Amino acid sequence: MARIVGRPIGFSLAGMLRGRYPGKKMMLTGIFIILFIIMISILAPYISPYPPAQRSVPISQLGTPQPPSWKHPMGTNNLGYDMFSRILYGGRVILYVVALAAAISLGIGVPLGLVSGFYAGKLDRILSVTMDSIYAFPGIILAIAIASVLGPSPKNAAISLSVVYIPTYYRMVRGKTLEIKEMLFIEAAKSLGLPDRITLLRHVLPNVAPIILVVFGLGSTDAILTEAGLSFFGLTVTYPKPDWGLDLYMGKDYFLSGAWWLVFFPGLMITLLALGFALLGEGLAEKLEIRTER
Amino acid sequence: MALLEIRGLNVEYPTLSGIVRAVVDANLEVEGGEWVSIVGESGSGKSTLAYSITRLLPPPGRIRSGSILYRGVDLVKLPERELRKYRGPEIGMIFQDPMTSLDPVRTIGDQIAEALLEHGIAKDKAEAYSLAGDALEEVGIPRNRLKSYPHQLSGGQRQRVLIAGAVALNPRILIADEPTTALDVVVQAKIMDLLEELKEKHDMTIIFITHDIALAAERSTRIVVMYAGHIMEDAPAEQLVENPLHPYTQGLLNATPDLWSDKRIESIPGYPPDLRRPPPGCPFHPRCPRAWGLCRSEKPALLDLNGRRVACHLYRREGAGR
Amino acid sequence: MPRISLGPLARYIIIRALMIIPTILILYTLVFIILRIIPGNPVEAALGTRYIPPEIKQRMIEQLGLNKPLYVQYFQYLLGVLHGNFGTSLVIVGRPISADLKNRFPATLELAVWGFTLSVIIGLTTGTFAALKRGSKTDSALRILSIIAYTLFIPWFGMMLQLIFGVYLHWLPTSGRLSARVSLHPITGIYTLDALLTGNWPAFIDAVKHLILPSLTLGIVLSGAYTRLVRTNMSEVLASDFIRAYKARGIRDRKVLLHALRNAFIPVVTMMGLQFAILLGGAVLTETTFSWPGIGSYLVEKVSLRDYTAIQGTIILFAFFVGLISLIVDIIYALIDPRIRY
Numbered sequence: 001m002a003r004i005v006g007r008p009i010g011f012s013l014a015g016m017l018r019g020r021y022p023g024k025k026m027m028l029t030g031i032f033i034i035l036f037i038i039m040i041s042i043l044a045p046y047i048s049p050y051p052p053a054q055r056s057v058p059i060s061q062l063g064t065p066q067p068p069s070w071k072h073p074m075g076t077n078n079l080g081y082d083m084f085s086r087i088l089y090g091g092r093v094i095l096y097v098v099a100l101a102a103a104i105s106l107g108i109g110v111p112l113g114l115v116s117g118f119y120a121g122k123l124d125r126i127l128s129v130t131m132d133s134i135y136a137f138p139g140i141i142l143a144i145a146i147a148s149v150l151g152p153s154p155k156n157a158a159i160s161l162s163v164v165y166i167p168t169y170y171r172m173v174r175g176k177t178l179e180i181k182e183m184l185f186i187e188a189a190k191s192l193g194l195p196d197r198i199t200l201l202r203h204v205l206p207n208v209a210p211i212i213l214v215v216f217g218l219g220s221t222d223a224i225l226t227e228a229g230l231s232f233f234g235l236t237v238t239y240p241k242p243d244w245g246l247d248l249y250m251g252k253d254y255f256l257s258g259a260w261w262l263v264f265f266p267g268l269m270i271t272l273l274a275l276g277f278a279l280l281g282e283g284l285a286e287k288l289e290i291r292t293e294r
Numbered sequence: 295m296a297l298l299e300i301r302g303l304n305v306e307y308p309t310l311s312g313i314v315r316a317v318v319d320a321n322l323e324v325e326g327g328e329w330v331s332i333v334g335e336s337g338s339g340k341s342t343l344a345y346s347i348t349r350l351l352p353p354p355g356r357i358r359s360g361s362i363l364y365r366g367v368d369l370v371k372l373p374e375r376e377l378r379k380y381r382g383p384e385i386g387m388i389f390q391d392p393m394t395s396l397d398p399v400r401t402i403g404d405q406i407a408e409a410l411l412e413h414g415i416a417k418d419k420a421e422a423y424s425l426a427g428d429a430l431e432e433v434g435i436p437r438n439r440l441k442s443y444p445h446q447l448s449g450g451q452r453q454r455v456l457i458a459g460a461v462a463l464n465p466r467i468l469i470a471d472e473p474t475t476a477l478d479v480v481v482q483a484k485i486m487d488l489l490e491e492l493k494e495k496h497d498m499t500i501i502f503i504t505h506d507i508a509l510a511a512e513r514s515t516r517i518v519v520m521y522a523g524h525i526m527e528d529a530p531a532e533q534l535v536e537n538p539l540h541p542y543t544q545g546l547l548n549a550t551p552d553l554w555s556d557k558r559i560e561s562i563p564g565y566p567p568d569l570r571r572p573p574p575g576c577p578f579h580p581r582c583p584r585a586w587g588l589c590r591s592e593k594p595a596l597l598d599l600n601g602r603r604v605a606c607h608l609y610r611r612e613g614a615g616r
Numbered sequence: 617m618p619r620i621s622l623g624p625l626a627r628y629i630i631i632r633a634l635m636i637i638p639t640i641l642i643l644y645t646l647v648f649i650i651l652r653i654i655p656g657n658p659v660e661a662a663l664g665t666r667y668i669p670p671e672i673k674q675r676m677i678e679q680l681g682l683n684k685p686l687y688v689q690y691f692q693y694l695l696g697v698l699h700g701n702f703g704t705s706l707v708i709v710g711r712p713i714s715a716d717l718k719n720r721f722p723a724t725l726e727l728a729v730w731g732f733t734l735s736v737i738i739g740l741t742t743g744t745f746a747a748l749k750r751g752s753k754t755d756s757a758l759r760i761l762s763i764i765a766y767t768l769f770i771p772w773f774g775m776m777l778q779l780i781f782g783v784y785l786h787w788l789p790t791s792g793r794l795s796a797r798v799s800l801h802p803i804t805g806i807y808t809l810d811a812l813l814t815g816n817w818p819a820f821i822d823a824v825k826h827l828i829l830p831s832l833t834l835g836i837v838l839s840g841a842y843t844r845l846v847r848t849n850m851s852e853v854l855a856s857d858f859i860r861a862y863k864a865r866g867i868r869d870r871k872v873l874l875h876a877l878r879n880a881f882i883p884v885v886t887m888m889g890l891q892f893a894i895l896l897g898g899a900v901l902t903e904t905t906f907s908w909p910g911i912g913s914y915l916v917e918k919v920s921l922r923d924y925t926a927i928q929g930t931i932i933l934f935a936f937f938v939g940l941i942s943l944i945v946d947i948i949y950a951l952i953d954p955r956i957r958y
Binding site for chain 1: 638639642643646647650651653654763764766767768769770771772773775776778779782783790889890893894895896897898900901904905912915916919920922924927931934935938942
């Protein structure tokens with residue numbers, strides 16, 4: 001793993017498309033899936049055939065979910081909402097929550113990991129034990145508890161997710177920092193009398209960056225599935241706001257009597273989004289020769 | 295009929311960048327009771343030749359053509375299930391790295407006894423363990439070590455255990471692939487003594503693979519020199535050391551430190567060829583100090599010269615060049 | 617000389633057990649803090665707009681010790697938990713949480729153990745298969761499948777299985793633990809075990825039928841990690857010298873493969889603690905999807921009721937459970953790997 005050290009990380013799109021490297025296909029597929037979902041979420045107001053939370057069928061059909069048809073390619077639910085429109089809109093919340101959570105976890109987990117690994121003192125020990133304890137606990141259970149206390153809202157869901165995923169970033173960054181610290185060139189930087197801040201930013205951080213990217217890919221996979229779980233339990237938004245996790249929950253009562261389209265499409269989108277990040281993370285890990293825990 | 299007869303053997307490793315021809319047209323006979331050492335640098339094909347005998351080539355290695363007759367049975371054509379009966383009781387093997395050649399999570403007794411049961415040498419577990427204990431004692435390890443795990447033994451002890459595991463099955467041939475390379479010099483000598491002792495006691499034939507021609511010279515009855523997948527020279531050990539015929543053998547001997555003379559050590563200049571694109575003619579010609587025209591165009595055949603063999607144009611019957 | 621003399625092993629177990637205490641304490645502290653974030657107090661928050669006479673409200677607050685200083689609350693509750701007392705419900709006033717948890721826990725344990733076993737079996741077979749076929753089309757297909765398995769959203773995957781095997785094929789039940797027509801005398805609360813203990817075959821088969829879909833959901837989703845780890849380890853082990861040495865002694869392939877598996881399995885064991893924790897998280901979703909009456913679905917029910925003492929108790933029970941599992945994993949690891957020194 002020492003091989004990561006000193007390798008320049010150029011992630012220009014052109015560079016990624018050119019040449020052959022392990023994990024390329026996975027990485028590009030992952031990026032494609034993620035971009036596709038981001039795009040439909042942005043364009044939802046312009047491309048969705050109906051408003052996502054308004055009756056789109058005649059009153060006579062109310063109360064009975066309608067199967068997919070030309071007018072409603074993904075069917076309608078008992079309230080007559082068009083499922084296709086809800087699918088197009090339904091990624092907005094989860095993308096927002098996960099992006100916000102990733103930003104918070106990165107913003108807290110990475111500096112903590114860097115400092116903790118670099119100074120390796122009493123603080124480091126306390127932090128490590130705390131982070132390891134949270135890490136070893138089932139993430140979604142903790143997130144449910146926090147979200148239930150904070151109350152259902154996208155922002156609170158993001159905070160709950162952050163508490164769960166800060167340890168993931170922290171652990172990886174701390175481990176890598178310890179490793180790099182031992183390496184000679186950091187010693188050299190120290191003997192030159194550089195302030196620690198400069199050493200951390202100029203020498204440690206660039207070498208930790210690849211790991212952060214991989215953790216971002218794989219950590220976001222977990223975050224998406226956890227956030228979908230929070231949505232599923234009604235801890236992110238309230239109906240009728242379009243959201244894949246919530247729609248899946250609402251469809252739960254109908255699909256056993258045959259309305260498969262109410263659960264099939266929302267769940268598929270969640271899995272697809274998670275798969276996008278997983279492929280990105282795996283591809284990156286392979287390209288950067290980083291062994292992952294999962 | 296010889297005990298082991300290798301005829302026209304070709305072994306290759308297909309790789310992404312081309313086919314590596316690790317052994318080329320090898321012919322070799324081994325008589326019962328011999329100690330034949332196969333000597334060569336790494337990549338000379340000496341280990342590949344040895345592993346082809348029991349078809350334990352590391353993937354993607356494969357035997358392309360040729361036959362390996364063990365007491366008249368062609369091991370190359372034998373189905374895997376049949377061949378298994380030969381591995382161990384007929385042809386045993388010991389390996390270079392004793393640290394990694396034992397299963398780390400099983401006791402050494404379990405590992406030795408398992409093979410005794412597998413081949414029906416022992417009727418039941420109790421007998422297998424008692425035989426395994428005998429085998430350990432024979433190599434100088436107390437039998438109460440049967441319950442030890444590999445990590446509780448030193449490198450030399452582990453090699454002894456491996457030897458015990460092979461010899462317990464009473465093989466006619468023991469193939470030893472650089473068994474002392476990973477050990478320090480004192481232990482090395484002891485292991486060599488042990489091998490010699492066991493060879494006499496069990497009337498075994500030894501095929502000894504080594505890069506160290508001096509080590510080979512100490513105990514062998516015969517030495518076979520390989521280079522770039524080819525057998526270059528094959529002679530009784532004493533003759534080969536006293537009077538090496540092939541320039542490559544001469545180079546190897548010159549590169550060996552001699553305790554009793556202050557002769558300068560000269561290594562052979564240059565590097566072995568890329569086996570995916572071997573040079574035309576004699577594979578050694580680019581490094582050979584005595585190469586001449588024919589060496590660059592025609593591959594020399596392995597010539598018979600009064601009980602020894604050499605593959606070099608210097609010894610063509612016409613007497614050219616000398 | 618014997619590897620397992622009781623002395624060092626017992627000491628090892630005790631040390632490992634002690635190491636779990638800080639983990640549980642930290643989680644307890646975290647939960648304690650989180651639940652004190654609620655504006656006002658948990659009683660007010662749980663009651664919401666419902667009207668309750670002030671004197672009863674006051675009694676609830678006193679009963680829960682919420683009028684005492686924070687550090688007193690902290691240690692009082694902790695002491696209670698150590699005596700099996702998880703406090704009383706905020707919603708069904710006076711009902712002890714521990715009674716609910718005791719009722720519900722066996723269902724989660726049963727589901728988790730079955731799901732866990734399935735995930736290990738699936739992971740071991742697919743991983744070994746991929747390693748044996750390394751570099752082939754099957755290998756890369758299994759690799760992608762293992763990634764997909766991990767990204768399956770559990771409620772969705774569970775519902776798809778319900779749809780196929782329950783709604784369309786009518787092969788398996790889609791919810792609950794036991795059919796209404798089947799009677800079973802509970803002993804441990806683990807139905808498959810109880811059925812076996814009482815020799816009640818119809819109940820055993822019925823309980824297994826109910827278990828298949830939920831545990832398969834968990835098993836498949838959790839198997840991906842094992843598939844990949846086993847594949848990597850198995851490829852390394854199969855190329856190792858001692859496997860070649862086994863073959864050189866003429867050991868039959870099936871046995872050699874078993875020895876290889878045993879070696880490849882050891883690193884898998886170290887991962888099991890963390891995997892089990894992830895599985896428990898998945899169990900919360902699975903239980904909700906399959907109306908499985910375990911502590912996972914209990915947690916979700918209490919969340920919608922805002923029964924904060926019940927939530928606190930459930931989380932702490934989960935923390936103990938996770939700690940216990942990691943202790944068990946450590947012990948198994950020490951027993952199967954002779955190289956571990958304790």
